[in-house]
Amino acid sequence: MADVLRKEQFILPEGVIYLDGNSLGPMPVSVPARVSGVMNEEWAQMLIRGWNQAGWMAMPTEVGDAVGRLIGAPAGSVVMGDTLSIKVYQALAAAVKMRPDRRVILSDTGNFPSDLYIAEGLVGLLGQGYELRKVAPEEVADAIDDSVAVVMLTEVDYRTGRKHEMKPMTEAAHAAGAVMVWDLAHSAGALPVDLAGSNCEFAVGCTYKYLNGGPGAPAFIYVRPDLADQAEPALSGWLGHRAPFDFDLDYAPGKGIERMRVGTPPILQMAALQEAMKVWEGVDMNDLRAASVELQEQFIEEVEKAVPQLTLASPRDAAVRGSQVSFRFEHGYAAMQALIHRGVIGDFRAPDIMRFGFTPLYLDADDVSAAVAIMRDVMENELWDVDAYKVRGRVT
Amino acid sequence: MADVLRKEQFILPEGVIYLDGNSLGPMPVSVPARVSGVMNEEWAQMLIRGWNQAGWMAMPTEVGDAVGRLIGAPAGSVVMGDTLSIKVYQALAAAVKMRPDRRVILSDTGNFPSDLYIAEGLVGLLGQGYELRKVAPEEVADAIDDSVAVVMLTEVDYRTGRKHEMKPMTEAAHAAGAVMVWDLAHSAGALPVDLAGSNCEFAVGCTYKYLNGGPGAPAFIYVRPDLADQAEPALSGWLGHRAPFDFDLDYAPGKGIERMRVGTPPILQMAALQEAMKVWEGVDMNDLRAASVELQEQFIEEVEKAVPQLTLASPRDAAVRGSQVSFRFEHGYAAMQALIHRGVIGDFRAPDIMRFGFTPLYLDADDVSAAVAIMRDVMENELWDVDAYKVRGRVT
Structure with a gap:
């Protein structure tokens, strides 16, 4: 299996583990220069002629x-x-x-x-x-x-x-x-x-x-x-x-x-x-799929061990699952807000779904482990009322 | 009447008189920095959070x-x-x-x-x-x-x-x-x-x-x-x-x-x-309209004097005309191509309409006169067969 990881082709902010590429993908490094070129060399200079010339x-x-x-x-x-x-x-x-x-x-x-x-x-x-x-x-x-x-x-x-x-x-x-x-x-x-x-x-x-x-x-x-x-x-x-x-x-x-x-x-x-x-360029979709499944399986295994409060909402069988893993949690909205504050960005879908996307172009096994460690820390230390899972003041 | 001219707020290429702002307006100077900011500071850094944060x-x-x-x-x-x-x-x-x-x-x-x-x-x-x-x-x-x-x-x-x-x-x-x-x-x-x-x-x-x-x-x-x-x-x-x-x-x-x-x-x-x-900001639409009509009236007068081959296709009464002036000319497509080669950019609409837009934010009376002078020169010297108005080889 060829490695599809190419983190260097994306801007990934410091301190962020991005598990929401299934909602909005991160910016590829070369995009701003291209768009600036379209503005400065095409729109500005060619004007209406850009429709054909460019x-x-x-x-x-x-x-x-x-x-x-x-x-x-x-x-x-x-x-x-x-x-x-x-x-x-x-x-x-x-x-x-x-x-x-x-x-x-x-x-x-x-x-x-x-x-x-x-x-x-x-x-x-x-x-x-x-x-x-x-x-x-x-x-x-x-x-x-x-x-x-x-x-x-x-x-x-x-x-x-x-x-x-x-x-x-x-x-x-x-x-x-x-x-x-x-x-x-x-x-x-x-x-x-x-x-x-x-x-x-x-x-x-x-x-x-x-x-x-x-x-x-x-x-x-x-x-x-x-x-x-x-x-x-x-x-x-x-x-x-x-x-x-x-x-x-x-x-x-x-x-x-x-x-x-x-x-x-x-x-x-x-x-x-x-x-x-x-x-x-050069990405084989079968390799991408294999890498995605590997990251998802690792995530499910580590979350179920470290964060037992969450219940898997996605199919357990990878063959009938896309490239995301979702967990149900009663206070999922608050928990996701707390996670985002800590730099682990997933998202929430009503009524109780915490959703995490896996994108092997810019995510690896270390990212997954680091994300799960933060999830555990948030659940243990930031949700102060264990029974009700109410969240600390800064998260609403 | 307040002056609405603000050429300095647009990128206007050297050697171009742009009479096609009715098709695609030119680029305001501040646009690229704004779009780059959205890419580099919002999309890249905020990721999905941009929907709310930005x-x-x-x-x-x-x-x-x-x-x-x-x-x-x-x-x-x-x-x-x-x-x-x-x-x-x-x-x-x-x-x-x-x-x-x-x-x-x-x-x-x-x-x-x-x-x-x-x-x-x-x-x-x-x-x-x-x-x-x-x-x-x-x-x-x-x-x-x-x-x-x-x-x-x-x-x-x-x-x-x-x-x-x-x-x-x-x-x-x-x-x-x-x-x-x-x-x-x-x-x-x-x-x-x-x-x-x-x-x-x-x-x-x-x-x-x-x-x-x-x-x-x-x-x-x-x-x-x-x-x-x-x-x-x-x-x-x-x-x-x-x-x-x-x-x-x-x-x-x-x-x-x-x-x-x-x-x-x-x-x-x-x-x-x-x-x-x-x-x-600060543009009164009545001032803009007055300036537009002035440019259009000047254009019609000068074209009818200098380029009699063209026939006015727009209403002569400015009150029932928008912010453009169109002329009919049998070989309008070729003539417009020749004009564009000389930096006077209007456009052509089938079957025989040469269309010129007037945009007082970045066009003044000198531009209009310069455009008409080039139109006359093109019609006299670049359309070599006066009867048929066939165009020189470089324009097709």
Whole structure:
């Protein structure tokens, strides 16, 4: 197994052990120079000419290809832009149009709420009996019937790290005649994804987590190549038009994945992300996965020994877990605040989940041990009322 | 009239006269330091904590207030995010829901194509007899009847600069029971806008033109305050939820304009824009307008004298013209390429429009005269075949 550790390519603040790269990845060292270059040499000097001279216009598909390489998507099948919520909307709207005789979008209660909200907004707008149906994650497969137009799932549960199996679930959806939409928010850059092999029609994801694109980095959308020229874009913006600069009065969708572009792309964010993607050069996703599992197993073992107050909320079987480990703790919010004060940064998800992300590009076994030692110290010495786990004054 | 000229606050490349600030504004001097600060001191050092510590989460409404001040929108009525095309979709989707018994979105053939495309996508998704009706700009008022749910117009025509009158047009829409949506892409930062006084329900716009926010800067949406708590968001993303961090499974729209937020905001772009908005401190929009009209009148007069091959495409009456002047010329594309080679940067819009934007923050009368002198020289000496206006080899 090749070593994927490359701490020197990231800015990691002194005194911090960062276990929240599953929420916002740290800044790759080379990003500020790239973004400054875009500002000072491109925007300032080229002005409007930057769209062609600096290649801004091509960035959404170029960066899409770079992301695609990490998730098993062929070149030309992924495009960047907007936010993940917008990309979910695009995928769902195009997907329901592919099954005009069906009315149900099926998802699960472990999905990220924004995906559910976006589906709710879409079915509300469509009316006509459209419906969002939510079942427990383990009940999805059984709930796919011939009323279901679209199955929309997030591969890795944002709270617990529980993992759906993409290929069999997609097969189940297809067997019932449904279209499959995968959200890879906690997968892209976290574990190997074989998007083409899964045979799903659509996938979406964000890039500010494991891909380290920065706060509010652009999202991505994948359309299966054989369908890309058929997908009807609901968000039919001018940069998805076949010939945007002809300024026709009527919309004609662009070729393939280009039609999933909407408006003018955010070039500073696009450049930051493009630069951040260089960190991945030479990383084999299977090596990354092995290193991630190793760090997670070490963390679970050490936490269960040193901090018995916490209860594992993630699957114990690494094979069905993403790249995070979550523990339940009644006073998890306060405990996480105390940990953050001590430089161990994870995060909290209501009602009681303490969440820790494992990112082998910039985390090693020593970091894990150091984090657990601080966790034990916080639980023993900073939560003064042992029974109630009330936290000292400075943490609220 | 107070002088609004402040060239020293912009980077303007040597040898360039920039008449394309209506397409992409130049970079304000202080932007790179601000964006670098967000990268190096906030993202890199605060990591996930930046959302609260650095105030990232509040930026869409804070910057919205700064934009609102320039367009006559009260505090708390404007929010930033996404692209203009997405904001058009949000406004239209919410607007049609306010008139459930009507089926027509009325717009004009002078509207920016993306607005029309987005409306086309929306009516296509809605089905049920929804329709986008396009008439000539001068026929809009007469075309508003009681079948019209929404009138959607861009105040200033992107090609000719022709200006609709917001207040009477909004009154006409309301008299017929329609909802009014204004696109202010070529208005915000270009001329005084009295959004509250117009009484329109929705307005949208972009910030990379006259507001100098940079390539792909976030767009804005305004909802009239008395309606903000009723507007139904079709793009119901998590950051528009009443309590995003409760992670409820059901969507509940946020208070007022907050519900028009969708996904995670692009913080680098947001910071660039916020910094760029500081340029406007102390600028009175009436002074800006007076200076803009003066530059435009000078330009028209000098061009018509020195470059008789061009035909004015913009209204001759400054009162019904935005902050740009367009000329028709059969070989306008080639001529504009030749001009750009000589450092006079305007742009071209098919089929034959040469477009020049006037931005008194960084343009003065000497710039206008110098630009016209170069235009004359190009037309006399670089377009070698006077009859056909074919261009020399280096320009294609």
